[in-house]
Amino acid sequence: MSTETMIKPMLKIENLHAWYGESHVLHGINLELGEGQLITLLGRNGAGRSTTLRSIMGMVDRREGSIKINGEEFLTKPTHKISPDARIGYCPEERGIFASLNVEENLMLPPSVGEGGMSVEELFEMFPNLANVRKRMGTRLSGGEQQMLAIARILRTGSRLLLLDEITEGLAPVIVKTLGRVIRDLKSRGYTIVLVEQNFRFAAPLADRHYVIEHGEVIDVIEADQVEASMDRLNHYLSV
Amino acid sequence: MDPMIRLILAQGMLGLNNGVFYAMLSLGLAVIFGLLNVVNFAHGALYMLGAFLALIMYSYVGQWIGMADLHIGFWPALILAPILVACFGMLIERFLLRRLYKLDPIYSLLLTFGITLVLQGLFINFFNASGTPYPGMPESMKGVTNLGFMMFPKYRLFVIVFSIVVCFVTWFVIERTRIGARLRAGTENPELVKAFGINVPLMVMLTFGFGTGLAGLAGVLAAPIYSVSPLMGANLIIVIFAVVVIGGMGSIAGAVITGFSLGLIEGVTKVFYAPAANTVIFLLMVIVLLVRPSGLFGRQG
Numbered sequence: 001m002s003t004e005t006m007i008k009p010m011l012k013i014e015n016l017h018a019w020y021g022e023s024h025v026l027h028g029i030n031l032e033l034g035e036g037q038l039i040t041l042l043g044r045n046g047a048g049r050s051t052t053l054r055s056i057m058g059m060v061d062r063r064e065g066s067i068k069i070n071g072e073e074f075l076t077k078p079t080h081k082i083s084p085d086a087r088i089g090y091c092p093e094e095r096g097i098f099a100s101l102n103v104e105e106n107l108m109l110p111p112s113v114g115e116g117g118m119s120v121e122e123l124f125e126m127f128p129n130l131a132n133v134r135k136r137m138g139t140r141l142s143g144g145e146q147q148m149l150a151i152a153r154i155l156r157t158g159s160r161l162l163l164l165d166e167i168t169e170g171l172a173p174v175i176v177k178t179l180g181r182v183i184r185d186l187k188s189r190g191y192t193i194v195l196v197e198q199n200f201r202f203a204a205p206l207a208d209r210h211y212v213i214e215h216g217e218v219i220d221v222i223e224a225d226q227v228e229a230s231m232d233r234l235n236h237y238l239s240v
Numbered sequence: 241m242d243p244m245i246r247l248i249l250a251q252g253m254l255g256l257n258n259g260v261f262y263a264m265l266s267l268g269l270a271v272i273f274g275l276l277n278v279v280n281f282a283h284g285a286l287y288m289l290g291a292f293l294a295l296i297m298y299s300y301v302g303q304w305i306g307m308a309d310l311h312i313g314f315w316p317a318l319i320l321a322p323i324l325v326a327c328f329g330m331l332i333e334r335f336l337l338r339r340l341y342k343l344d345p346i347y348s349l350l351l352t353f354g355i356t357l358v359l360q361g362l363f364i365n366f367f368n369a370s371g372t373p374y375p376g377m378p379e380s381m382k383g384v385t386n387l388g389f390m391m392f393p394k395y396r397l398f399v400i401v402f403s404i405v406v407c408f409v410t411w412f413v414i415e416r417t418r419i420g421a422r423l424r425a426g427t428e429n430p431e432l433v434k435a436f437g438i439n440v441p442l443m444v445m446l447t448f449g450f451g452t453g454l455a456g457l458a459g460v461l462a463a464p465i466y467s468v469s470p471l472m473g474a475n476l477i478i479v480i481f482a483v484v485v486i487g488g489m490g491s492i493a494g495a496v497i498t499g500f501s502l503g504l505i506e507g508v509t510k511v512f513y514a515p516a517a518n519t520v521i522f523l524l525m526v527i528v529l530l531v532r533p534s535g536l537f538g539r540q541g
Contacts, residue, residue, distance in 0.1 A: 057435040083437035096432045098425045105421040110436035 009068075010035045010161060010192045011056075016065035018048075018055040018216075025051045027216040028065070033209070035160075038183070038193040040203040040210045042238060048216035049196040050093050053163045057090050058082050069161065084113045086161065089154025093165040093196075097146045099139040103130055106138055106149055110157045117158035126182065127152050144175035151182065162186065165196045176202055200238060212237045241389055247511050250390040255507015256500065257396050257465075260403035261287075261458050261476065263499025266483045267407055268454035270495035271414070273484075274427050275447045277345060278337060281352040283480065284473030285359040286325050286452045290459025291374070291468045292363060293321035298376035314378045318460050325456025326449040333448040338441070356474070363470035371469030381464075399461050406457065407496045414492050423447060427490075482525045488538020498536060 011033050018026035026048050033039045041049040055063050058079035067074045069086040082088060089110075098106055107120065107130075124131035127148040133141065141149065147167055154162060164183075168176045176199070183206050187193060197203040203210070204227055212220040212234075220237065222230045265283060272280045294317040302310030312320070332355065340347045381395040414420035426433045426440055434440045459473075466472060487498030502521050509517045516523075528535060 059431055059435055079431075079434045080437055080439045083435060090435055092432060092435075096429060098428050100424045100428060101421050105418075105424075108418060109421055109425055109433075111438060113437060 008035050009033070010070060011194070012068040014066040016052070016055055016063065016067060018051055018060040019062040021061055025060070025216055026055060029213070029216070029218055031211050031218060033192060033194065035192050036190050037208045038187050038195060038206055040195045040197050040207045041213055042197065042200065042203070042210050043213040044238070047213045049213050050165050052213065053090065053165050053194065053196060056163060057088070084111065087114045087159050089157055089159030089162045091150045091154055091162070091164045091167060095146045095150040097138040097141065097149055099137065102137050103134050103141070103149060107153050107156060110153055112157050114158035114160070118155045120156065123152040123155060144171050147171060147175070147179065161192045163194045166198060168197065168199045168202050180206065200234065246389045248508055251507040251511045252504055253387070253390065253392055253507070255503045255505070256400055257503070258506060259500040259503015260400055261462060262480060262483045262503050263407055263496045264403055264454055264458040265476065265480045266487060266495040266499045267410060267492065268451040269480065269484055270490055270492055271410070272448055272451035274490045274492070275423055276337070276444055278348045278352070279345065280451065281349055281477070282332070282355040282359070283455050284477030285356040286329065286455040286473070287459040287462070287476065288363065288470060288473035289328065289359060290321045290325050290456030291463040291472060292367070293317065293324055293456070294376065294460045294463045295372060295374050295468045297321070298374070311376065314376045314464065317376070318457070321460045322453040322456040325459070326453030329452025330445050330449040333445045337448070360470050360474060367470060369470055371467030371472070373467050374463035377464040395464055399465070403461065410454070411492050411496060479521055482521050485525050486528045486535060488535020491537035494535065494537025
C-alpha cells in the first residue's frame, strides 16, 4: 500500500450521504487523508465536490454515514462546534467574503480554534496585497484580493485541516501562480489540505492523491505517482 | 432673541424629546430586522411592558410581598425593567419565533402582532385602559433648567442626552467592534458564520433580547413623561413604522438619525401649522415611498 497506511489518518469519510431538502446529493462518499497530506476532489460541476466539503462543515440539511477527524466522529456535532473541535479552516466556494465588513474585520471574524495560528503581520507578509487595503470593504476588493483574504482568514485561527473550494476560479494566471506558491508553502508547514479544483494543472503538482467524484460518488482514486499513466482516464473524467 | 427663533428652538426641543423615543424604538426594530429578518410588530407592546414594569416595581411589588413601604424607584427600574423585557424577548425568540424562520416573514409578523394583542389585553384586564401616571420620578430630576431660550424640564433633558448616548453606543458596538462585525456577518451569511464556529442561534437570541431590551428601556424612560397605559405602544408603533419606512429597514445609523430628525420636524411643524404636526411624518413617508422606496438610508434593491 502507499503512503496513507504509514501516516496517521486525519480525516476519514465513510459512506457519506447528504441531502439538500429532498434532493439526495451525495451517495456514499469514501475518502481518507493523513496528516500533512493534500488531496484534491476532481470532477465536473455539480458532481458533489463542494457538497462534500459543505457536509464536513455541517452546512447541508441532512447527513448520514461517518466523518471522523483524528478518530472523533463529527457527523452528529452541531455546525458551530465542527470548526473549533476539529480545527478546520473552511474557504467556501465564491470565497465568502462579507461585503459589510472591511478587510481587517473579515480577517478577524472566525474565532481562534487552536494554538499556532499565524499573526496578522505574518499574513500581511504572506499576502502583501492585503496589507494595502486593510480598511477597504469586502465588496470593493478584486477577486484575487478576496481569495487571498479568504485563505488568510482561516490561517489566523490555528486551523490544521484546510478545506479549500475552487480557490483559483476566475482568477488571473499570475494570481493562480501566487496561490500555488502559497499552497505549497502551507503544505511544507504541515497543514493537511483538501482542495476542490477544476484547474487540474494547478492541482496536479501539489496533490498526494486525487479523488474523482461523479454523481455524488468517488468513481476513481489516483495516486500522485500514477497521474501520468492515468492521463487518458483523467481527461475523460474532466472533459466537459 | 427673536421670538420666532425662540419658538422654533423650543418646539424643536420638545420635538426632539419625542424623537428620542422614535430613535430608540426604530433602532431596536432595525437591529432585529437586520439579523433576524423579522419585523417585530410586538415592539410597541414591549415598550409598554417596560413602562408597566417600572410602574409595577414602584407601586405594586412592595404590596405583593407584604412590604407596603417598598417602592423600587426609577433608577433601579431603568436597569431592571429593560433586562426583564429582554429576557421576555429572548423567550419569545427561543420558543416561538425560532420555529418560523423557515417560513415566509409574514408568519413572524403575524406572531408578533398576536403577542401585541395578548399583552395589551392582559394589561387592559389588570390595569385601567386609560392610563396611570408614574409616581416614581426621582427628586433630582424634578424641576426645570434654563436653556437660554426656554425653561426645559430637567428630566426631559436627561432623557434626550441619555438616549443619544444609548443610540451612539449601540451604533458603535455594531459598526465598530468585533462583536458587531459578527452580527453584520451573520446578517449576510449566517450559514458561513456558523461554519466558522460562531453559535449563530445564540447570537440571534441575544440580539433579539437586546433589541427588545431597548424597547423596554424606552418604555421606562417614557413612564414619567406620558401616562403608563396599555395602549401607549400601539399609539406609537404606527409612527415608528413610518420612521422605519422613511429611514430604510436595517440601517442602524439610518434608524437613529431618522428618528431624531422626524421628532424635530414634527416639533417645528407645530410652530407653523400645528394641526399638521401629527401627519407630517406620514406625508414624508408617502414622498419617500414614491421617490426612494428603499428609504433614505436603506440598501437599494
